[in-house]
Amino acid sequence: MSATTEAPPAAVAAPAPPRHTGRLAGLMNAVAPRARLVAIVGGILAIVGSQLPWATFVLNEGAYPELATLPLGFTGFRLHLVVLGLATIVVAVLRVPAVHRIVRALGIGATAVAVINGLYITAEGGGLGAITASDGAVAFGAVVALIGGVLIILAGAAGGVEPRPELDWALPLWIEWILLVVIFVLMLLVVAAGLTSGGQGGVVNPYSGAVFLSFLGAAGGAFAALNASGLLGYVATLSERHRVFSVIVLLVVALGLPLTSAGTEYWMTVASNIGVYAATAIGLNIVVGLAGLLDLGYVAFLGIGAFVAANLSGAAASTIGIHLPFLLVMVISAVVAGIFGAIVGSPTLRVRGDYLAIVTLAFGEIFVRSAQNNIGGLTGGANAIPNIPAVAVGGFKFNDSITIGALRLPSGVMYYVLIVLLVAGVMLVFGNLKNSRLGRAWIAIREDEDAAAAMGIRTGPIKILAFLLGAMLAGLAGAFFAHKTGVVAYDSFRFLESVTLLAAVILGGMGTIPGAVLGASILFVLPEKLREFSDYRLLIFGLALVLIMRFRPQGIVADKHRKAELAEIPEDAAKEGPGPLPTSVAP
Amino acid sequence: MLSTFLSQIANGLVLGSLIALIALGYTMVYGIITLINFAHGEIFMVGAYGGLASMTYLLPTVITQRWYFALPIVLVVGALVSILVAVAMERFAYRPLRNAPRLAPLITALGVSVALQEAVRVFYPGATAAIPFPDLFIQGTLIIPIGDGVPIRYTGILLIVLSLVLAFGLERFVERTRMGRAMRATSQDRDVARLMGINPDRVIVLTFAIGGALAGIAGVLYGSYLNNINIDMGFQNGIFAFTAAVLGGIGNIRGAVIGGLVIGLVKALGGQYLPGGTAYDYVWIFVVLIIVLVFRPQGFFGETERVRA
Numbered sequence: 001m002s003a004t005t006e007a008p009p010a011a012v013a014a015p016a017p018p019r020h021t022g023r024l025a026g027l028m029n030a031v032a033p034r035a036r037l038v039a040i041v042g043g044i045l046a047i048v049g050s051q052l053p054w055a056t057f058v059l060n061e062g063a064y065p066e067l068a069t070l071p072l073g074f075t076g077f078r079l080h081l082v083v084l085g086l087a088t089i090v091v092a093v094l095r096v097p098a099v100h101r102i103v104r105a106l107g108i109g110a111t112a113v114a115v116i117n118g119l120y121i122t123a124e125g126g127g128l129g130a131i132t133a134s135d136g137a138v139a140f141g142a143v144v145a146l147i148g149g150v151l152i153i154l155a156g157a158a159g160g161v162e163p164r165p166e167l168d169w170a171l172p173l174w175i176e177w178i179l180l181v182v183i184f185v186l187m188l189l190v191v192a193a194g195l196t197s198g199g200q201g202g203v204v205n206p207y208s209g210a211v212f213l214s215f216l217g218a219a220g221g222a223f224a225a226l227n228a229s230g231l232l233g234y235v236a237t238l239s240e241r242h243r244v245f246s247v248i249v250l251l252v253v254a255l256g257l258p259l260t261s262a263g264t265e266y267w268m269t270v271a272s273n274i275g276v277y278a279a280t281a282i283g284l285n286i287v288v289g290l291a292g293l294l295d296l297g298y299v300a301f302l303g304i305g306a307f308v309a310a311n312l313s314g315a316a317a318s319t320i321g322i323h324l325p326f327l328l329v330m331v332i333s334a335v336v337a338g339i340f341g342a343i344v345g346s347p348t349l350r351v352r353g354d355y356l357a358i359v360t361l362a363f364g365e366i367f368v369r370s371a372q373n374n375i376g377g378l379t380g381g382a383n384a385i386p387n388i389p390a391v392a393v394g395g396f397k398f399n400d401s402i403t404i405g406a407l408r409l410p411s412g413v414m415y416y417v418l419i420v421l422l423v424a425g426v427m428l429v430f431g432n433l434k435n436s437r438l439g440r441a442w443i444a445i446r447e448d449e450d451a452a453a454a455m456g457i458r459t460g461p462i463k464i465l466a467f468l469l470g471a472m473l474a475g476l477a478g479a480f481f482a483h484k485t486g487v488v489a490y491d492s493f494r495f496l497e498s499v500t501l502l503a504a505v506i507l508g509g510m511g512t513i514p515g516a517v518l519g520a521s522i523l524f525v526l527p528e529k530l531r532e533f534s535d536y537r538l539l540i541f542g543l544a545l546v547l548i549m550r551f552r553p554q555g556i557v558a559d560k561h562r563k564a565e566l567a568e569i570p571e572d573a574a575k576e577g578p579g580p581l582p583t584s585v586a587p
Numbered sequence: 588m589l590s591t592f593l594s595q596i597a598n599g600l601v602l603g604s605l606i607a608l609i610a611l612g613y614t615m616v617y618g619i620i621t622l623i624n625f626a627h628g629e630i631f632m633v634g635a636y637g638g639l640a641s642m643t644y645l646l647p648t649v650i651t652q653r654w655y656f657a658l659p660i661v662l663v664v665g666a667l668v669s670i671l672v673a674v675a676m677e678r679f680a681y682r683p684l685r686n687a688p689r690l691a692p693l694i695t696a697l698g699v700s701v702a703l704q705e706a707v708r709v710f711y712p713g714a715t716a717a718i719p720f721p722d723l724f725i726q727g728t729l730i731i732p733i734g735d736g737v738p739i740r741y742t743g744i745l746l747i748v749l750s751l752v753l754a755f756g757l758e759r760f761v762e763r764t765r766m767g768r769a770m771r772a773t774s775q776d777r778d779v780a781r782l783m784g785i786n787p788d789r790v791i792v793l794t795f796a797i798g799g800a801l802a803g804i805a806g807v808l809y810g811s812y813l814n815n816i817n818i819d820m821g822f823q824n825g826i827f828a829f830t831a832a833v834l835g836g837i838g839n840i841r842g843a844v845i846g847g848l849v850i851g852l853v854k855a856l857g858g859q860y861l862p863g864g865t866a867y868d869y870v871w872i873f874v875v876l877i878i879v880l881v882f883r884p885q886g887f888f889g890e891t892e893r894v895r896a
Contacts, residue, residue: 365873502694541705
């Protein structure tokens with residue numbers, strides 16, 4: 001077992017604290033020499049804060065969850081805070097490599113938990129009185145935890161954020177395999193916990209949004225800390241090294257979701273819907289992420305697939321009235337969607353850039369309008385196509401529940417299995433395409449179309465192929481969608497859905513598989529969880545889109561090539577405004 | 588027959604001059620910073636709501652009952668609201684991305700569009716459904732005595748006249764004034780313009796402001812003509828206006844007006860005579876858009892084909 005880690009910077013005798021300039025420089029410089037001490041104090045405050053009562057009374061809409069009115073308790077967000085605080089103390093005491101970077105991430109997590117819970121308690125519980133003291137009991141939990149969190153962030157930032165260490169331990173094969181299995185299982189548990197945290201939301205459970213957001217904050221902080229320590233990077237290298245093995249394990253683990261706490265019909269449905277949009281987002285990722293062709297009407301292909309499937313499913317409302325086996329229907333949906341994809345993509349031969357985006361938008365709008373007007377009697381118009389029968393193999397219907405011995409799996413579990421396999425298949429297609437000759441051609445076109453053409457790439461057919469393949473994947477997802485939801489209406493395929501899909505791809509990171517899945521999950525889980533904000537959902541969504549483009553255009557999971565492309569163009573980055581004249585003029 | 592045809596022409600011209608007003612903003616912004624300002628349609632929508640708000644909440648009935656007082660005030664308020672939103676949008680959403688790759692501002696524009704639409708829906712009282720909008724001009728309909736008579740509302744006539752006047756004024760402004768020259772210079776080469784002592788930021792803000800003003804006026808006139816407004820009006824008419832701008836040759840003021848009139852006529856006549864009727868009139872506009880973009884992306888008046896990366 002050899003450790004080829006760089007020498008931890010902390011091992012160097014008393015590294016000079018960094019000098020800060022800019023805003024808060026005075027404060028930062030004051031903290032810098034005793035950053036670790038401040039971090040430890042912050043960690044202790046976070047733990048102390050978690051054990052104080054957070055709310056002074058039973059709030060307007062019932063008790064705040066996790067016994068937040070009582071002193072002492074180790075459940076829910078209080079547990080998260082304790083873990084984050086302890087981790088901070090341990091990391092700061094042990095001086096692990098990149099200590100300040102880790103500490104900063106942990107601090108952000110703790111702050112997020114404190115802010116979210118505190119805000120919810122004050123906002124939903126009737127003003128600041130809910131969070132401050134009343135009748136003698138001290139309810140400063142949120143305040144103390146918040147101070148702790150901010151101190152930790154401050155310590156991390158002031159101590160000088162180190163570069164992320166690159167771990168590269170070479171372990172025996174079997175240990176690496178076991179590690180991967182354990183990590184993936186842990187990931188599954190975290191995902192299941194995240195999905196179910198806070199419950200279903202709605203009137204019965206007014207604080208589900210708070211619990212979920214708080215969980216998200218804590219988990220985000222923990223993940224960022226793992227990332228900062230280099231461990232996440234190590235796992236990525238590890239899974240890259242054993243690619244096939246990790247793909248198989250990941251698939252098996254994903255199929256294990258029904259066995260966790262998320263194994264109820266409701267969550268299976270949520271997970272299946274996420275799967276549909278994840279598969280579609282991966283298809284869109286071919287067009288946008290790989291080939292760099294912005295498609296603003298992409299959801300139309302999902303719609304075409306869904307309507308084709310609905311018409312071939314033997315639903316009473318379909319005018320065709322044919323009933324074909326599901327697998328065949330999927331193939332036909334994909335092919336039809338692919339044909340439309342090629343048609344929509346054909347203007348790429350002449351139109352580029354944002355003009356192309358508008359052309360795709362126009363196609364998308366034509367689709368919606370036509371579907372709304374029940375074109376050819378195929379879409380049901382405003383009545384939609386209801387009562388699409390469930391997928392049935394033999395006598396077994398996919399929406400029945402399954403009982404294996406003592407184990408009773410909820411209904412909808414078969415759909416979940418199906419969509420997991422579908423998404424896995426789509427990922428496989430995407431991954432192989434990306435690393436193929438075709439994928440490289442797409443990336444070349446994305447980077448510089450003229451240069452690609454000069455290198456002998458036949459750009460026209462290859463661009464159309466991107467549209468065709470992307471549309472086929474969406475068509476597959478559409479066929480599944482039709483059977484799962486049982487009703488297909490034009491309403492599900494509006495422009496906004498296209499924008500949401502695009503946002504999923506961008507948020508996750510263009511051109512990457514985990515990015516598309518992550519983005520789709522976030523954008524379709526959040527509205528499910530935050531029902532009480534449903535009025536503001538799109539407003540927040542729009543603002544988020546603006547902010548992402550402003551601050552992290554490469555998305556959460558950045559693609560290596562893409563990152564370089566999205567960097568600012570240096571020659572135009574001359575100082576804006578009435579400053580001194582630029583010394584060089586851009587060509 | 589003839590009067591049906593002519594009244595559809597009249598409808599088309601009214602809608603067309605409205606679209607032309609919006610298209611001017613598209614075309615100017617695109618001319619200066621080659622950005623498809625998707626959110627421009629929402630600027631138009633915001634202007635209509637701003638005007639309506641002044642009508643409902645601010646102005647006393649003494650004024651609202653007399654159109655010659657109310658109309659100018661509401662138009663100005665609508666324009667001001669739109670200018671404010673447009674300038675803020677430029678400052679906070681687009682300016683930080685001026686050197687970013689092309690996709691980024693376009694996606695930002697989508698985000699701004701969604702956010703503005705939702706902001707109005709959430710915060711304007713009653714905006715979850717269509718809101719009635721008063722007719723701000725002389726009530727009634729003029730019957731042009733051709734055939735069985737061609738009806739056109741006075742508000743429609745106002746719309747056509749005002750649009751043409753504003754477009755003409757804008758063209759004079761861009762062609763004849765110092766600031767107009769600065770705009771043309773900035774659109775040709777921002778860096779050289781800066782060397783010539785022009786402040787491109789100011790020019791860009793001015794462009795957004797002018798586009799916003801025209802859109803705001805268009806919004807108020809739209810409400811006044813159709814007598815109700817909803818939050819979707821921006822997106823739809825924005826796309827039409829974009830089509831018009833491209834049709835006329837993007838960056839070209841006269842082209843935007845003619846493109847707008849053509850789009851208006853396509854919608855009115857297509858809804859009357861093409862298969863599918865009014866249910867498909869939107870579809871025809873999008874078909875026109877696709878055909879234009881594919882076969883003549885430089886539009887009617889565009890001079891050279893832009894090489895677009």
